[in-house]
Amino acid sequence: MDLNALSLKELKDLQNQVAKAIAGYEDRKKKEALAELEERAREMGFTLAELTGVQVTRKRAPASAKYANPANPSDTWSGRGRKPRWFAEALAEGKTPEDLSA
Numbered sequence: 001m002d003l004n005a006l007s008l009k010e011l012k013d014l015q016n017q018v019a020k021a022i023a024g025y026e027d028r029k030k031k032e033a034l035a036e037l038e039e040r041a042r043e044m045g046f047t048l049a050e051l052t053g054v055q056v057t058r059k060r061a062p063a064s065a066k067y068a069n070p071a072n073p074s075d076t077w078s079g080r081g082r083k084p085r086w087f088a089e090a091l092a093e094g095k096t097p098e099d100l101s102a
Contacts, residue, residue, distance in 0.1 A: 068102040076102055
């Protein structure tokens, strides 16, 4: 490949593709190494977490919208965490949570 024959845009596109390929390669290698270490620990009767003292945490899926702002339906709340101002104001006006269901 003759890099001198490429335009600036083509070179930048190529640079982005190379960066993504490198990141993907490193991720694959890390996953392979982790799987190999977990298998070796299992063969010895342990979990990798037991040997390293590190607990594996699992990410939660984002909560789905349970309530929607009547003034702006794209403004939603899952019912978890702090109540949004619009929700509290609607309740103060006499609406019920069921009235605000998404």
